[in-house]
Amino acid sequence: xxxxxxxxxxxxxxxxxxxxxxxxxxxxxxxxxxxxxxxxxxxxxxxxxxxxxxxxxxxxxxxxxxxxxxxxxxxxxxxxxxxxxxxxxxxxxxxxxxxxxxxxxxxxxxxxxxxxxxxxxxxxxxxxxxxxxxxxxxxxxxxxxxxxxxxxxxxxxxxxxxxxxxxxxxxxxxxxxxxxxxxxxxxxxxxxxxxxxxxxxxxxxxxxxxxxxxxxxxxxxxxxxxxxxxxxxxxxxxxxxxxxxxxxxxxxxxxxxxxxxxxxxxxxxxxxxxxxxxxxxxxxxxxxxxxxxxxxxxx
Amino acid sequence: xxxxxxxxxxxxxxxxxxxxxxxxxxxxxxxxxxxxxxxxxxxxxxxxxxxxxxxxxxxxxxxxxxxxxxxxxxxxxxxxxxxxxxxxxxxxxxxxxxxxxxxxxxxxxxxxxxxxxxxxxxxxxxxxxxxxxxxxxxxxxxxxxxxxxxxxxxxxxxxxxxxxxxxxxxxxxxxxxxxxxxxxxxxxxxxxxxxxxxxxxxxxxxxxxxxxxxxxxxxxxxxxxxxxxxxxxxxxxxxxxxxxxxxxxxxxxxxxxxxxxxxxxxxxxxxxxxxxxxxxxxx
Numbered sequence: 001x002x003x004x005x006x007x008x009x010x011x012x013x014x015x016x017x018x019x020x021x022x023x024x025x026x027x028x029x030x031x032x033x034x035x036x037x038x039x040x041x042x043x044x045x046x047x048x049x050x051x052x053x054x055x056x057x058x059x060x061x062x063x064x065x066x067x068x069x070x071x072x073x074x075x076x077x078x079x080x081x082x083x084x085x086x087x088x089x090x091x092x093x094x095x096x097x098x099x100x101x102x103x104x105x106x107x108x109x110x111x112x113x114x115x116x117x118x119x120x121x122x123x124x125x126x127x128x129x130x131x132x133x134x135x136x137x138x139x140x141x142x143x144x145x146x147x148x149x150x151x152x153x154x155x156x157x158x159x160x161x162x163x164x165x166x167x168x169x170x171x172x173x174x175x176x177x178x179x180x181x182x183x184x185x186x187x188x189x190x191x192x193x194x195x196x197x198x199x200x201x202x203x204x205x206x207x208x209x210x211x212x213x214x215x216x217x218x219x220x221x222x223x224x225x226x227x228x229x230x231x232x233x234x235x236x237x238x239x240x241x242x243x244x245x246x247x248x249x250x251x252x253x254x255x256x257x258x259x260x261x262x263x264x265x266x267x268x269x270x271x272x273x274x275x276x277x278x279x280x281x282x283x284x285x286x287x288x289x290x291x292x293x294x295x296x297x298x299x
Numbered sequence: 300x301x302x303x304x305x306x307x308x309x310x311x312x313x314x315x316x317x318x319x320x321x322x323x324x325x326x327x328x329x330x331x332x333x334x335x336x337x338x339x340x341x342x343x344x345x346x347x348x349x350x351x352x353x354x355x356x357x358x359x360x361x362x363x364x365x366x367x368x369x370x371x372x373x374x375x376x377x378x379x380x381x382x383x384x385x386x387x388x389x390x391x392x393x394x395x396x397x398x399x400x401x402x403x404x405x406x407x408x409x410x411x412x413x414x415x416x417x418x419x420x421x422x423x424x425x426x427x428x429x430x431x432x433x434x435x436x437x438x439x440x441x442x443x444x445x446x447x448x449x450x451x452x453x454x455x456x457x458x459x460x461x462x463x464x465x466x467x468x469x470x471x472x473x474x475x476x477x478x479x480x481x482x483x484x485x486x487x488x489x490x491x492x493x494x495x496x497x498x499x500x501x502x503x504x505x506x507x508x509x510x511x512x513x514x515x516x517x518x519x520x521x522x523x524x525x526x527x528x529x530x531x532x533x534x535x536x537x538x539x540x541x542x543x544x545x546x547x548x549x550x551x552x553x554x555x556x557x558x559x560x561x562x563x564x565x566x567x568x569x570x571x572x573x574x575x576x577x578x579x580x581x582x
Binding site: 042051055066113114117120125132136139152153178202228254267268271278281283 | 315324384388400418420421460467537
């Protein structure tokens with residue numbers, strides 16, 4: 001009696017003893033886990049964001065200050081002189097306007113054409129559909145830089161070298177949106193389309209009045225991504241534009257660096273002007289941006 | 300008929316500005332175009348020049364090196380960050396937003412910021428190294444550091460994209476799987492290896508292709524930061540093709556380099572496509 005009675009609590013203790021500390025240990029571990037994860041996440045985020053912070057610092061610092069000896073992580077005096085200087089000396093507002101006009105044209109043209117093509121691939125049956133679809137797919141594998149010399153000569157021959165159209169037309173020849181559109185349209189219920197057909201609506205009407213109104217998230221994603229792509233494009237505008245009044249912001253940025261004594265404070269002010277619209281757009285439409293990228297991945 | 304009508308506008312642009320230029324590029328690659336005279340047919344001369352051109356081989360080797368270093372880091376770091384950002388964290392939304400932010404910054408602007416950070420004589424990176432008691436690094440005058448600096452910028456630009464795709468992939472994994480694994484006593488590391496990584500296969504495959512193609516075609520970062528220098532140390536195929544086509548103005552040779560870039564891209568894509576198909580069949 002005594003033995004088991006003696007044993008029982010002991011047993012209970014040996015069973016319970018590891019259990020309780022283990023539970024506590026797990027809670028401690030998970031709390032410590034969160035602390036460690038937070039530290040890592042914050043450090044990585046600071047490193048990732050730092051270059052953008054540095055752009056701000058240089059853009060608002062007095063000329064040359066960042067290259068003076070000594071470690072300084074913020075401006076001694078906050079100045080707007082770099083912005084005044086570039087606005088005064090270079091056609092920055094014109095460059096901004098060029099980027100905007102080209103971006104809007106590419107965005108509207110590409111999105112409209114991709115939506116139309118996506119509808120055809122998702123909803124219409126015709127001979128050669130699969131072959132053309134594969135052909136369009138293959139264009140995404142063509143590196144633009146591989147054919148840039150030939151594209152350049154073509155643009156010259158067409159007489160659009162050095163104009164907006166010389167940048168817009170090759171820029172709009174993109175298939176990326178077709179696949180997103182096709183996937184999206186495949187998910188629209190057949191009944192809706194069939195009902196409209198029975199009522200005698202043609203495909204253009206179905207497309208415009210039924211499919212498009214259901215596709216607002218898709219359209220938003222396509223507009224955002226094509227605008228971003230055009231706004232940040234560099235290689236092609238560099239090739240297709242010649243007069244500096246027609247430059248886009250990235251080409252203008254390079255032009256500033258090419259001056260005999262590059263003024264890095266002015267260059268950062270200019271970089272900030274070119275980056276800010278996209279950052280604001282991103283912050284406002286973050287969900288769409290991220291979805292658009294994510295969805296293009298799960299294709 | 301209706302189908303073709305819907306496709307026509309897009310097809311016209313694609314044929315006009317993608318397929319016609321490919322044909323033109325092939326034709327141009329067999330021609331000599333230096334100077335202002337008419338182009339002359341020279342057969343395979345441009346390709347023969349290429350085989351004997353040490354700058355071509357160097358640019359090809361640099362392209363492969365650049366790709367081989369950036370892609371695995373982008374994948375691994377993207378996955379690591381996605382797992383981190385998918386776990387319980389304070390201010391997770393804000394951290395995610397900040398990490399994805401570089402994705403919307405243009406290559407030129409990032410390269411400009413990097414030029415200032417890596418400025419050799421008195422840039423911030425060298426000042427920090429000095430403060431830590433280390434030697435300054437010749438980011439502009441020495442080949443290896445110059446390559447390291449462009450690689451860092453490329454990774455910075457693409458990390459957010461990798462993280463977003465992996466985050467989307469992670470959210471499609473059933474939480475029950477992890478619960479079952481935890482009950483079986485699997486450690487976090489085992490869970491990552493036997494659940495997360497295999498189930499993220501499609502995301503990894505997509506990112507692999509996107510990253511390789513992006514690295515293979517990197518242009519703005521290198522063009523702005525180093526211009527391919529010092530003495531060719533960061534020259535890659537695309538910057539070399541641009542140099543020949545538009546700076547030296549040997550358009551025939553530039554076009555031939557473009558055809559090689561195109562062929563390598565197609566071979567890579569084809570191999571990837573084949574291996575992914577067999578993987579699908581096997582699975």
